Amino acid sequence: xxxxxxxxxxxxxxxxxxxxxxxxxxxxxxxxxxxxxxxxxxxxxxxxxxxxxxxxxxxxxxxxxxxxxxxxxxxxxxxxxxxxxxxxxxxxxxxxxxxxxxxxxxxxxxxxxxx
Amino acid sequence: xxxxxxxxxxxxxxxxxxxxxxxxxxxxxxxxxxxxxxxxxxxxxxxxxxxxxxxxxxxxxxxxxxxxxxxxxxxxxxxxxxxxxxxxxxxxxxxxxxxxxxxxxxxxxxxxx
Numbered sequence: 001x002x003x004x005x006x007x008x009x010x011x012x013x014x015x016x017x018x019x020x021x022x023x024x025x026x027x028x029x030x031x032x033x034x035x036x037x038x039x040x041x042x043x044x045x046x047x048x049x050x051x052x053x054x055x056x057x058x059x060x061x062x063x064x065x066x067x068x069x070x071x072x073x074x075x076x077x078x079x080x081x082x083x084x085x086x087x088x089x090x091x092x093x094x095x096x097x098x099x100x101x102x103x104x105x106x107x108x109x110x111x112x113x114x115x
Numbered sequence: 116x117x118x119x120x121x122x123x124x125x126x127x128x129x130x131x132x133x134x135x136x137x138x139x140x141x142x143x144x145x146x147x148x149x150x151x152x153x154x155x156x157x158x159x160x161x162x163x164x165x166x167x168x169x170x171x172x173x174x175x176x177x178x179x180x181x182x183x184x185x186x187x188x189x190x191x192x193x194x195x196x197x198x199x200x201x202x203x204x205x206x207x208x209x210x211x212x213x214x215x216x217x218x219x220x221x222x223x224x225x226x227x228x
Contacts, residue, residue: 004158033215042218042219042221043207043216043218043221044218045215050213056213056214056215058215090159092158092159097213098212099149099209099211099212099213099216100147100166100209100212104161106158106159106160107158108156108157109157109158
């Protein structure tokens with residue numbers, strides 16, 4: 001079956017712009033989580049959506065937002081981009097969102113570069 | 116609150132040698148522990164996880180890890196390294212349920228022929 005897909009794979013933006021990243025989960029998966037990966041801070045949790053509702057949110061400023069659609073596809077948006085937002089953004093999906101009873105499958109990520 | 120410390124940002128081993136990647140955790144609740152691998156230009160793949168029960172956990176690709184509560188450790192091992200094992204490895208902890216993963220900084224494994 002198809003894995004988690006993320007579009008676009010690479011993106012270059014300038015400071016002050018906004019960006020929208022997309023994630024299509026594995027069919028049947030209702031939970032989508034987003035992570036930011038940078039060399040300095042490592043992997044950090046952004047937020048998790050389940051059935052169109054945000055269930056968890058990490059410690060990121062309000063410039064980072066997301067949403068989930070009825071088909072479980074998710075988007076994340078970053079407004080007023082800063083240089084420090086340059087990162088690999090990873091999306092992961094699972095059926096229930098339970099890390100204990102379930103398995104998260106990660107997409108290949110979107111590499112965002114802010115100039 | 117949970118946190119993870121991975122000792123050694125870079126580990127280099129010879130092909131056929133033992134792989135040992137170290138992970139120590141801190142958790143205010145019984146932890147659930149995970150190891151993920153990331154190959155270049157790819158997302159993360161789950162190697163194994165400890166939830167409850169047997170403390171020695173076997174994963175994919177010949178890897179295993181042992182949960183030692185007294186040492187707050189969850190080190191990853193593989194008896195014999197292959198060239199294909201060269202990647203970045205991440206240890207992570209969760210408090211369970213829908214609690215998000217907290218990752219370590221990662222250890223890059225190089226395998227020398």
